[in-house]
Amino acid sequence: MVKLLDACTAKTGIKIDRQAVPYPQLVQKVLLAATSQSLPDLIMMDNSDVATLADGGIIVPLADVGISTDGFTPSLVAIGNYKGKNYSVQTAVNTLALWYNKDILSAAGVTPPTTWDELKADAKKLTTKDVYGLAFPAVATEEGTFHASPFVWSNGGDFQTLNSQSNIDALTYLAGLIKDGSVSKSAVTWSGDDANDQFAAGRAAMSIGGSWHIPQNSQVKGFNYGIVSIPTPKAGEQVKVPVGGEVWAVSATADKATAKTFVDCLSSDDMVLQWAIDRNYVPGKPAVLDKYKAAVPTMAPFISSTAGAVSRTSVLGTAYPKYSSAFSAALQAVLIGSKDAKSALDEAEAAASGK
Amino acid sequence: MNSYVAGHRAIRSPAARLLLLSVSALAMTIPVAGAARAASLTSIDYFT
Numbered sequence: 001m002v003k004l005l006d007a008c009t010a011k012t013g014i015k016i017d018r019q020a021v022p023y024p025q026l027v028q029k030v031l032l033a034a035t036s037q038s039l040p041d042l043i044m045m046d047n048s049d050v051a052t053l054a055d056g057g058i059i060v061p062l063a064d065v066g067i068s069t070d071g072f073t074p075s076l077v078a079i080g081n082y083k084g085k086n087y088s089v090q091t092a093v094n095t096l097a098l099w100y101n102k103d104i105l106s107a108a109g110v111t112p113p114t115t116w117d118e119l120k121a122d123a124k125k126l127t128t129k130d131v132y133g134l135a136f137p138a139v140a141t142e143e144g145t146f147h148a149s150p151f152v153w154s155n156g157g158d159f160q161t162l163n164s165q166s167n168i169d170a171l172t173y174l175a176g177l178i179k180d181g182s183v184s185k186s187a188v189t190w191s192g193d194d195a196n197d198q199f200a201a202g203r204a205a206m207s208i209g210g211s212w213h214i215p216q217n218s219q220v221k222g223f224n225y226g227i228v229s230i231p232t233p234k235a236g237e238q239v240k241v242p243v244g245g246e247v248w249a250v251s252a253t254a255d256k257a258t259a260k261t262f263v264d265c266l267s268s269d270d271m272v273l274q275w276a277i278d279r280n281y282v283p284g285k286p287a288v289l290d291k292y293k294a295a296v297p298t299m300a301p302f303i304s305s306t307a308g309a310v311s312r313t314s315v316l317g318t319a320y321p322k323y324s325s326a327f328s329a330a331l332q333a334v335l336i337g338s339k340d341a342k343s344a345l346d347e348a349e350a351a352a353s354g355k
Numbered sequence: 356m357n358s359y360v361a362g363h364r365a366i367r368s369p370a371a372r373l374l375l376l377s378v379s380a381l382a383m384t385i386p387v388a389g390a391a392r393a394a395s396l397t398s399i400d401y402f403t
Contacts, residue, residue, distance in 0.1 A: 001400060005398070013394060014394055014395060014396055015394060015395040015396075016395070016396055016397075016398050017395060017396070017397045017398070018397075018398050018399075018400070019397070019398070019399045019400075020399070020400050020401065020402055021399065021400075021401055021402075022401065022402060023401040023402065025401075026399065026400075026401040029399065030399060033399075040396075040397040040398050040399040041396040041397050041398065042396055042397070042398040042399075043398070043399055043400075044398065044399065044400035044401070045400075045401070046401070246400070246401075254396070255396070258394070258396055259396060262396055
């Protein structure tokens with residue numbers, strides 16, 4: 001981050017007085033600053049927080065500042081939308097893919113699965129006394145929802161109507177993997193890092209994990225892993241994935257011209273490329289993808305997956321956390337077998353919508 | 356800018372024009388001061 005800001009200061013002559021806070025404190029800190037008329041000019045936040053700050057008038061539409069998102073992948077630009085206006089620039093994104101242990105799959109004569117049927121069959125085949133076929137995090141937080149969302153969206157579901165048949169089928173499918181014994185029941189307690197730890201330790205043959213695990217996994221001695229797109233319900237479909245990562249937004253009290261100059265620098269091709277390389281993110285600009293692929297070939301599956309990027313919050317906006325929370329509670333209930341998918345999601349829908 | 360120039364030309368009194376020129380000169384300093392202030396920005400970001 002410092003490297004990026006310094007580079008743009010050198011290019012624009014604009015100095016940045018930077019404050020960095022722990023993630024859970026950021027939105028609270030910004031809201032507090034708004035009440036005391038001391039908002040920072042630029043805010044870098046998780047993309048799921050855009051709706052909250054846009055709704056509160058803390059950040060302004062990019063068009064009001066004169067910032068253009070031309071040149072960025074349209075589906076990634078849409079992540080910054082709230083009520084029809086774009087509020088943020090996401091120069092690069094992270095997302096999920098299917099990681100697999102090449103040695104384990106090779107020994108079992110299994111090639112990486114591409115469909116749900118293959119994933120189910122392969123996970124079962126790869127499961128032994130010491131190794132689960134698949135690991136995924138299903139903790140009862142946004143992380144659980146985030147990691148289950150490719151299965152929901154790729155099956156035609158969404159988080160606006162929690163008890164749709166597509167969602168019921170997706171949760172039933174995930175629960176089936178645990179019922180088969182192919183996924184540990186402990187998945188309901190696992191965060192993303194926990195699931196990756198299982199995978200990196202050789203206790204799971206495959207794992208649903210993010211691009212941010214590359215630095216850690218590449219350091220594990222003798223760990224021969226591969227990465228492919230998450231399987232889809234049917235062959236040849238584009239997987240739908242959530243995209244995470246940070247976005248830049250301009251506060252309501254910022255000097256617009258200066259903010260625009262600096263954000264334009266952050267959004268320039270060379271800065272986007274460098275940021276993506278440094279963070280193991282997928283760059284948001286197609287113009288730099290070829291250079292990026294050459295620099296970081298392991299990111300190829302993540303790049304192809306972002307063609308199906310879906311925004312978590314552009315439709316539900318500030319209501320998203322409520323729906324996500326209800327969904328993750330339902331996910332847990334279904335995975336531990338205390339409820340069937342329909343009952344759990346009916347309850348989740350009622351809790352989230354208040355109907 | 357165009358409407359300002361038009362209004363300026365419409366003022367015939369030398370005293371009024373002098374006053375307007377003073378105000379105009381003052382106004383011209385504001386963007387310069389603004390630009391000097393705007394050479395820095397505050398930002399907030401997060402770490403996990």
